[in-house]
Amino acid sequence: MNTLTIFKRELTSYFTQPTAYAIVIIFGFLSILLAFTIGNFWAIDDASLHGSFFRSIPLLLMILVPAVSMRQWSDEHYTGTIELLGTFPINLRSAIWGKFLASAMVWALALALTFPIVSAVNYLGDPDNWTIFSGYLGSFLVCLTFLAITTLVSAFTRDQVVALIVSVAICCLLTICGWEPVINEVRRTGPDAAQAVDIMTKFGIYSHFFEATLGKISITSLLYFFGLIIICLLGTNLVLKSQRA
Amino acid sequence: MIEVTGLTKRFGSKVAVDDLSFSVNKGEVLGFLGPNGAGKSTTMRMVTGFLPVSAGKIKICGISMTGRPKAAKRKIGYLPESAPLYKDMTVQGFLKFCASLRGLGGSARRQAVEKSIETCFLENVARQSIGTLSKGYRHRTCLAQSLLHDPEVLVLDEPTDGLDPNQKLEVRKLIKNLGKEKAILFSTHILEEVTAACTRAVIVDQGVIVADGTPEQLTKEGGGSLYDLFHKVTTFETPAA
Structure with a gap:
């Protein structure tokens, strides 16, 4: 019940301020732009969107996702409203989940509004829409993971800019270390690099995300995403509690 | 309705609140006085369940804040210092x-x-x-x-801070009225408020209660002036907790 109350407040707050609109519009525009430029939408002739549209999604998300939730807890510290939440008869957990789910809703909307590209491939060809759906699910899991990371970082500081910079840095690291050009570069250093490549692929978000865009989400990938999300949200609870001790 | 015994708060090696005990009953307005950094806000944050205590007991309407925080918090209305x-x-x-x-x-x-x-x-x-x-x-x-x-208990941290003289007057009147039915703990460093709104007051300095009594008793203790008593029993400058 309290989670729902906080969820509603946060979601309204995203839409009474320009944050959500800016993010949804910028993400929609850039994701489609990248699909037609870097993604070679026309030349690649692939209706599953795997190589064109989804290819650059994590690169956009690693920068844009933290912008949505950077103020989640840092603003509570800065304005002192955390003192109100802390003295209401509610669990801290419900506040953390309410806020997290509201930011997830903003990203669900941002992803949903890229539907013109799905309509386009359906008009131009005969794609497997389940594979496309799986790609969207993968993108949403990446969003949730980055949101959870930002939630944790924002619990540490009262400064939104610091929260943004640190979260973007962590999300970039997770994305880039599994990114194909980087993996190829490491592979070129010699046969000894095989183990490093293996670790980077497993640790990075790209391999798990790519599986989803190909229409298969493995248990390992689900464990990877949900593991990171749960660890970050439990960590947020711990950080917020220890700050008062 | 508010019972505080042996309340202590340590931040690392610094003791912000040191073995504080007081109680506020229904129909009482307790003024919590002290210089900046004396431990007033820290005490209120513990009473309202925002900060965990290092030692001591807090009971709100007989319910332990450490044992059943949710039930105890239901009984309290709280105005934090900066009105967030x-x-x-x-x-x-x-x-x-x-x-x-x-x-x-x-x-x-x-x-x-x-x-x-x-x-x-x-x-x-x-x-x-x-x-x-x-x-x-x-x-x-x-x-x-x-x-x-x-709520049966009101905890107000500097409720008149930043208000203009008319608003201050209104809020003091409101506190006095509410105090007839509730137990109110309110902090201030404006001494006039003690005589205007409180039934009892304590002066805190460096986390310890240094004076306790009705406004009349305290004024008498200060030789006719609450200012003189405040000056006598408190330290000039205390680093903030």
């Missing part, structure tokens, strides 16, 4: 949100919001965004939030 608010919400929206978190719903919530808007004279700005309000209105909005669930 969500600036993107309207006054009414904010009060509705707080009432929901207090477990009120439907018509009970609507009535509670209307009543506290009326009590704190917020009718003119009820639909206005909090970000556009003056400091006085913001302060009263946060005060209104503390009254929503008609």
